[in-house]
Amino acid sequence: MRGFTVSSLLSLLVLPVGVAAEAPLRIAITPVLVEHYLDVNRQWVAYVGEQLGRPTQLLQRRSYKEISDLLEQGEVDIAFVCGLPYIIDHARFGVELLVAPQVYEAGPVYYSYVIVPADSPVARFEELRGKRYAFSDPLSNSGRLVPAYMLAQMGETPDSFFKRYMYTFSHSGNVEAVAVKLVDGASVDSYVYDYLAATNPALTAKTRVIQRSPPHGITPVVVRKELDRQLKGAVRRVFLQMHETAKGREILKAMMIRAFVVVPDRLYDSIREMRALVERRTPQLSLERARPR
Amino acid sequence: MTLHAVHRWTIGTKLAATFVAVICAVALLISVSMITHERRALDAELRQRGVNLAQNLARLSVDLVLQDDLWRLYTVARDIVQAPGATVPAAQDRIVLYAMVVTPRGELLAHSDPARFSVGEPLPPDSLTGAALGATDVLIQPVVTQTDALIYDIAVPVVLDRQRLATARVGITTRYLEATLARVKREVLLIVSVLAAVGLGLGLAVSRRITRPLAQLSTSVETLSRGQLDRPILVDTVEKDEVGRLADAFNQMARNLRDSVAAMRATQQYLENLLEHANDFIYTVDAGGVLTYVNRKFRELGYEKHDLVGRPLGTLLVDPTRGAWGGEPKAIEVDVRDRAGGIRVWVLTTSLLREPEGRQTGTLGIAKDITERKEMEQRLRDSEKLASVGALAGAMAHEIRNPLGSIVTAVNLLATGPGPADAERQALLKVVQEESRRLSRILGDFLELGRSRPPFLAPHDLDGVVDEVLAALALTERARGKTIRKVLTLRTGRVLVDADQLKQVLWNVALNALEALGDAPGEVVVSTAREDGQVRIVVTDTGPGIARDRLPRVFEPFRTTKRDGMGLGLAIARRIVESHRGHIRVESEPGRGTSVTITVPTDGRS
Numbered sequence: 041m042r043g044f045t046v047s048s049l050l051s052l053l054v055l056p057v058g059v060a061a062e063a064p065l066r067i068a069i070t071p072v073l074v075e076h077y078l079d080v081n082r083q084w085v086a087y088v089g090e091q092l093g094r095p096t097q098l099l100q101r102r103s104y105k106e107i108s109d110l111l112e113q114g115e116v117d118i119a120f121v122c123g124l125p126y127i128i129d130h131a132r133f134g135v136e137l138l139v140a141p142q143v144y145e146a147g148p149v150y151y152s153y154v155i156v157p158a159d160s161p162v163a164r165f166e167e168l169r170g171k172r173y174a175f176s177d178p179l180s181n182s183g184r185l186v187p188a189y190m191l192a193q194m195g196e197t198p199d200s201f202f203k204r205y206m207y208t209f210s211h212s213g214n215v216e217a218v219a220v221k222l223v224d225g226a227s228v229d230s231y232v233y234d235y236l237a238a239t240n241p242a243l244t245a246k247t248r249v250i251q252r253s254p255p256h257g258i259t260p261v262v263v264r265k266e267l268d269r270q271l272k273g274a275v276r277r278v279f280l281q282m283h284e285t286a287k288g289r290e291i292l293k294a295m296m297i298r299a300f301v302v303v304p305d306r307l308y309d310s311i312r313e314m315r316a317l318v319e320r321r322t323p324q325l326s327l328e329r330a331r332p333r
Numbered sequence: 334m335t336l337h338a339v340h341r342w343t344i345g346t347k348l349a350a351t352f353v354a355v356i357c358a359v360a361l362l363i364s365v366s367m368i369t370h371e372r373r374a375l376d377a378e379l380r381q382r383g384v385n386l387a388q389n390l391a392r393l394s395v396d397l398v399l400q401d402d403l404w405r406l407y408t409v410a411r412d413i414v415q416a417p418g419a420t421v422p423a424a425q426d427r428i429v430l431y432a433m434v435v436t437p438r439g440e441l442l443a444h445s446d447p448a449r450f451s452v453g454e455p456l457p458p459d460s461l462t463g464a465a466l467g468a469t470d471v472l473i474q475p476v477v478t479q480t481d482a483l484i485y486d487i488a489v490p491v492v493l494d495r496q497r498l499a500t501a502r503v504g505i506t507t508r509y510l511e512a513t514l515a516r517v518k519r520e521v522l523l524i525v526s527v528l529a530a531v532g533l534g535l536g537l538a539v540s541r542r543i544t545r546p547l548a549q550l551s552t553s554v555e556t557l558s559r560g561q562l563d564r565p566i567l568v569d570t571v572e573k574d575e576v577g578r579l580a581d582a583f584n585q586m587a588r589n590l591r592d593s594v595a596a597m598r599a600t601q602q603y604l605e606n607l608l609e610h611a612n613d614f615i616y617t618v619d620a621g622g623v624l625t626y627v628n629r630k631f632r633e634l635g636y637e638k639h640d641l642v643g644r645p646l647g648t649l650l651v652d653p654t655r656g657a658w659g660g661e662p663k664a665i666e667v668d669v670r671d672r673a674g675g676i677r678v679w680v681l682t683t684s685l686l687r688e689p690e691g692r693q694t695g696t697l698g699i700a701k702d703i704t705e706r707k708e709m710e711q712r713l714r715d716s717e718k719l720a721s722v723g724a725l726a727g728a729m730a731h732e733i734r735n736p737l738g739s740i741v742t743a744v745n746l747l748a749t750g751p752g753p754a755d756a757e758r759q760a761l762l763k764v765v766q767e768e769s770r771r772l773s774r775i776l777g778d779f780l781e782l783g784r785s786r787p788p789f790l791a792p793h794d795l796d797g798v799v800d801e802v803l804a805a806l807a808l809t810e811r812a813r814g815k816t817i818r819k820v821l822t823l824r825t826g827r828v829l830v831d832a833d834q835l836k837q838v839l840w841n842v843a844l845n846a847l848e849a850l851g852d853a854p855g856e857v858v859v860s861t862a863r864e865d866g867q868v869r870i871v872v873t874d875t876g877p878g879i880a881r882d883r884l885p886r887v888f889e890p891f892r893t894t895k896r897d898g899m900g901l902g903l904a905i906a907r908r909i910v911e912s913h914r915g916h917i918r919v920e921s922e923p924g925r926g927t928s929v930t931i932t933v934p935t936d937g938r939s
Binding site: 172174203204206207208209213217220221222 | 446452453
């Protein structure tokens with residue numbers, strides 16, 4: 041009790057003068073990225089705070105939908121989201137792109153993999169008809185929109201094509217669901233899959249990639265439109281210069297990210313096109329319906 | 334191992350074995366009880382854990398079933414099986430075999446092993462599943478599988494608002510229980526082993542304390558029993574218990590025994606020395622006459638002990654039939670053969686050796702070698718014989734020469750010369766006559782001495798015999814001027830005697846008495862008496878008596894002091910009296926005369 045009193049007094053003394061008095065910068069992520077990624081996330085969030093010279097707060101939510109709501113209500117300043125939520129939120133309440141990680145040499149893009157159990161006879165996505173399938177987040181591009189788009193192209197919907205499907209709300213969950221044969225196939229974020237292949241090869245060894253989608257704009261770091269313009273710039277600079285500091289390089293290496301780069305909005309047009317097709321073919325699959333239960 | 338083998342164990346082994354057996358038995362009882370208790374406790378704990386897990390699964394499943402969130406149902410089922418709590422940390426042994434959620438119709442919603450049990454497929458219908466799906470409360474079904482140990486299938490209904498959504502099932506294996514029990518058993522075995530080892534050690538230590546003096550005692554007794562009594566091994570113990578007291582008593586006994594043995598040895602040595610160095614031949618024979626001991630003296634015969642011991646005594650004797658082990662108290666003479674073959678003479682006394690019960694076990698012989706003495710005696714006898722023959726011849730020649738010389742002279746005078754006058758002739762003839770008579774008497778005496786005729790006993794009036802002899806004596810030359818008195822105090826009556834021989838005795842004795850008086854006047858008194866079946870004749874003279882040193886030899890022949898006697902009279906007298914089983918005795922004191930007492934039995938018997 042005595043210690044508590046002393047520290048409370050100390051914080052009262054410190055608050056009015058230091059930067060600590062400013063409201064912390066709130067950064068949100070979902071586990072969809074990588075489920076066992078929390079420590080890495082903490083590191084870069086803390087790094088950003090250090091570089092900015094102001095406190096940061098890490099918020100983790102289970103689904104993109106929850107993070108979108110937080111962004112819309114101004115309860116989160118910065119978020120690591122998928123390209124699909126970005127285009128939706130950008131259209132709805134003007135969320136802005138801040139930066140995006142470059143993972144592959146090709147640029148700030150990634151792919152959607154179709155994976156099956158390593159010993160599965162399935163060789164093509166079409167062969168998964170009548171089987172069990174796993175999506176990640178309903179608002180995930182690679183884990184949901186891309187396979188829905190592929191089904192739409194085939195004139196199918198998940199309900200018509202699969203015997204049963206489920207949402208794991210994380211790409212690593214998808215990999216595990218396939219690895220333990222809970223499902224016969226799943227769509228996963230190529231970055232997550234490759235990250236797992238490097239960090240947990242025993243898990244990915246139980247799976248096999250049978251299909252890779254065309255490149256799409258990678259999951260960006262977005263910022264709330266109302267955030268202070270100077271702060272936006274400062275945060276962007278922190279990200280863009282991350283690979284120039286030793287600690288930043290260390291964090292990037294752990295995240296298997298080459299660097300953060302500035303990306304244009306049109307990078308996500310391919311996602312907009314896929315969404316348009318899927319919405320046209322299966323209007324019942326409104327994005328609003330797909331909420332975590 | 335037979336009971337017989339157990340009998341051979343040392344006390345130490347027996348004690349240690351008892352310790353170990355008791356400890357093992359107690360430990361076994363405790364172990365069985367412990368293991369039983371442990372099994373029960375583990376079993377209960379395992380069931381409880383399974384029930385908890387199944388209830389958790391059911392609770393978590395309510396929302397997820399409603400949301401149809403198969404992924405999270407799976408992760409819950411997965412975590413129940415894989416969570417750290419589902420394994421036994423020490424054994425790394427999974428106790429939860431499976432976790433699943435099943436719809437009321439039997440469709441699988443989630444399974445911890447989706448690779449084998451496809452989600453969305455119906456479970457194969459079996460009685461176990463049927464019972465689980467029908468359970469309204471926690472249902473524990475024990476299942477024995479072929480590959481696993483006993484399994485508890487625990488089913489808990491997933492219920493919301495009394496509506497059954499699904500059934501949560503968890504499979505718990507008792508393998509961990511068995512493994513734990515096996516570990517417990519191993520530990521118990523280890524403890525029992527340690528206890529047994531401790532018991533063994535303790536038993537050995539305790540028993541060693543007890544049995545070490547006993548073992549020493551045993552060794553010491555064996556030593557004593559082998560006869561090594563002089564240096565007994567004393568038992569070394571400081572204990573004051575029964576064994577200690579036994580050891581003390583034994584030590585005292587051993588010392589006493591040692592002292593007694595030493596004393597006995599000394600005595601034995603002493604006796605052996607006596608026997609060995611005795612100047613007599615000493616031997617023993619057993620009842621069969623075989624020599625069992627000879628002393629060192631036998632070396633003088635050329636024999637070593639081993640030459641004789643074990644051989645019959647008879648081989649030593651010249652005449653083996655002589656009972657040299659007869660045990661007669663009298664000494665006997667036996668001839669023995671020495672090693673060189675010479676004959677030795679022993680004077681041997683034997684005594685019977687008897688056991689305390691009286692049975693004869695043999696004979697002890699003690700002998701003196703008298704060979705030399707015998708030879709000497711023989712030589713002495715021979716020389717004495719020669720000497721007495723010489724003395725006899727000399728005495729005879731002397732006795733005969735004087736009268737013969739007188740006769741020769743008288744005869745020469747008669748034969749030569751002009752013829753003597755008639756009176757002279759008569760005197761010469763008388764000389765010849767007297768000297769011839771004297772010669773005849775001398776020769777008669779000799780003959781009498783040499784003749785040894787047994788007396789012809791006949792009843793005679795002893796007084797008459799005495800009268801007759803005294804009357805004849807009174808007529809002799811010797812009696813002239815002497816007084817011969819007869820004192821017949823009692824009537825002697827008829828006595829069985831050889832009258833002629835008795836007359837001779839009386840004559841010789843009385844004549845000696847007269848002669849003892851010499852030329853001086855004196856008196857000879859002859860008295861007779863009868864008492865106690867004997868008659869006594871006493872002849873007393875008043876002569877000069879006999880010198881004290883000569884008195885013992887008066888009966889020996891030729892011991893005379895007289896000029897014209899041969900000294901045969903008393904010798905003859907004694908022989909005759911003794912042939913009558915009587916006695917003749919001389920008493921004398923110089924200057925006070927001599928008294929000769931003759932005693933003969935009245936009936937001729939002694």
